[in-house]
Amino acid sequence: MGKFQVIDHPLIQHKLTIIRDKDCGTKVFREVVNEIAMLMAYEVSRDMPLEDIVIETPICESTQKTLSGKKVAIVPILRAGIGMVDGILELIPAAKVGHIGLYRDHDTLEPVEYFVKMPEDIDARQLFVVDPMLATGGSAIMAIDALKARGGSNIKFVCLVAAPEGVKALQEAHPDIDIYTAALDEYLDKDGYIVPGLGDAGDRLFGTK
Numbered sequence: 001m002g003k004f005q006v007i008d009h010p011l012i013q014h015k016l017t018i019i020r021d022k023d024c025g026t027k028v029f030r031e032v033v034n035e036i037a038m039l040m041a042y043e044v045s046r047d048m049p050l051e052d053i054v055i056e057t058p059i060c061e062s063t064q065k066t067l068s069g070k071k072v073a074i075v076p077i078l079r080a081g082i083g084m085v086d087g088i089l090e091l092i093p094a095a096k097v098g099h100i101g102l103y104r105d106h107d108t109l110e111p112v113e114y115f116v117k118m119p120e121d122i123d124a125r126q127l128f129v130v131d132p133m134l135a136t137g138g139s140a141i142m143a144i145d146a147l148k149a150r151g152g153s154n155i156k157f158v159c160l161v162a163a164p165e166g167v168k169a170l171q172e173a174h175p176d177i178d179i180y181t182a183a184l185d186e187y188l189d190k191d192g193y194i195v196p197g198l199g200d201a202g203d204r205l206f207g208t209k
């Protein structure tokens with residue numbers, strides 16, 4: 001089973017409270033989502049492999065550490081996932097960004113991918129799939145299915161707020177992936193909102209209703 005980690009650093013908890021407040025407006029919401037995503041990226045990237053390289057400091061030749069292994073691609077699930085991309089890019093500026101938009105057809109119940117644009121080499125990259133809310137887990141599961149179908153294998157899922165129902169569903173569907181969240185909330189209500197949650201993350205990020 002992959003890792004499940006609540007990244008509950010005090011700064012993250014403080015910032016999460018700011019965006020949970022219903023009176024937090026679009027500008028601050030957008031800024032703080034990116035700030036939390038950046039802080040989370042620090043922890044999510046903790047196990048990145050290092051290798052030795054020899055450099056010359058102004059004083060002497062020296063063996064030092066440099067990142068090795070897979071390069072990163074951030075994959076936001078449309079549309080709310082876009083709100084986390086810039087924050088992660090602050091820490092990992094060379095990451096590529098793939099976008100994925102999908103929904104489940106009401107009649108056939110089959111996933112419909114309405115937009116998928118990935119870097120060519122996703123099979124060779126560490127993929128950070130991002131979506132602020134892990135509610136039922138439906139979109140995360142479909143997005144990861146779509147990435148695996150294209151050769152993606154090294155996948156971490158990063159969200160801000162998770163419902164226990166979504167964590168369970170995602171772990172059952174994709175036991176190999178690591179899940180990171182800033183908070184594990186109480187439950188999903190009958191309309192599919194996370195309680196206490198923060199409402200509709202996409203609407204709050206983009207100022208829509």
Ligand code: URA
Pocket residue numbers: 080133135192193194195197198199200201202
């Ligand atoms: N998606 C959201 O944006 N918010 C929720 O509470 C659940 C799903």
